[in-house]
Amino acid sequence: MDLRNGGESDAARIRTLLLDCGLPVEDLDTAAVDFLIAGEGAETFGVIGLQSFGDVGLLRSLAVHADGRGKGTGGALVDALESRARAAGMHQLVLLTQTAEPFFAARGYLPIARDAAPPAVQGSAEFRSICPASATCMSKDLQTR
Numbered sequence: 001m002d003l004r005n006g007g008e009s010d011a012a013r014i015r016t017l018l019l020d021c022g023l024p025v026e027d028l029d030t031a032a033v034d035f036l037i038a039g040e041g042a043e044t045f046g047v048i049g050l051q052s053f054g055d056v057g058l059l060r061s062l063a064v065h066a067d068g069r070g071k072g073t074g075g076a077l078v079d080a081l082e083s084r085a086r087a088a089g090m091h092q093l094v095l096l097t098q099t100a101e102p103f104f105a106a107r108g109y110l111p112i113a114r115d116a117a118p119p120a121v122q123g124s125a126e127f128r129s130i131c132p133a134s135a136t137c138m139s140k141d142l143q144t145r
Contacts, residue, residue, distance in 0.1 A: 001073060003080050006035030006047065013037075013044045021063040027125040033060050036080050038073050048077040050085060053120035057085045059095040060126065078107055086142050093142060094121050096135040109138040 006014055011028075014035055018025050031051055038046030045068035049060035059081060064073045085093055094117050097104060101111070114127070114137040121127060 001038055001071075001076065002040060003076060004037055004039075006037045010035070010037060010044065014047050017044060017047055017063050017065060018061050020065065023061050023063055024126075024130045026130055031125060034084075035061075036077055036084070038064070038068070038077055046073040046077050048081050050081055051124065051126070052088065052090070053118065053124070055090050056092045056094060056118045056121055057088075057090045058121050058124055058126060059093045062100065074103065075107070078104075082140075082142060091141065091143050092118070093140045094118065095138050096126060096131040097138065098132070098135050101136045101138065104138050104140075107140070109140045112137050112139045 014037070015025050015028060033049040033051045035047050035049045037044050046064040048062045051058040051060050059078075062074060062077060064077075082093065093109075094112075095104065095109065096114075105111075114133070115122070117127065117137055117139070
């Protein structure tokens with residue numbers, strides 16, 4: 001499995017995988033989300049996005065194709081995204097999830113009240129309107145390992 005930065009030529013594959021996994025795509029044309037892609041050759045079987053808000057990042061859209069699940073792809077994508085966020089000077093990652101709380105909890109993410117997220121993150125479309133109020137908000141301090 002190779003991990004690489006997503007680019008404009010990957011936009012359609014990213015969008016298709018997110019839709020196939022039931023994840024939102026409404027703001028992808030307007031939000032500055034940097035994607036990492038897991039794949040082999042021309043095949044894309046996993047993606048994860050990072051939306052930057054200064055020293056805080058919003059982890060977006062971890063998606064792994066059904067055929068690639070249970071093989072460490074999701075964990076590898078999260079690890080790579082965390083490393084990228086640390087290198088960019090981010091000290092915290094925040095996410096919203098409806099289905100993956102145990103997955104992220106096992107990686108050190110803790111549930112927080114949605115209104116406890118940093119104000120800049122709360123202002124994102126993801127928080128304002130895309131993810132339902134029932135989604136679990138989670139956070140991880142990147143300064144500790």
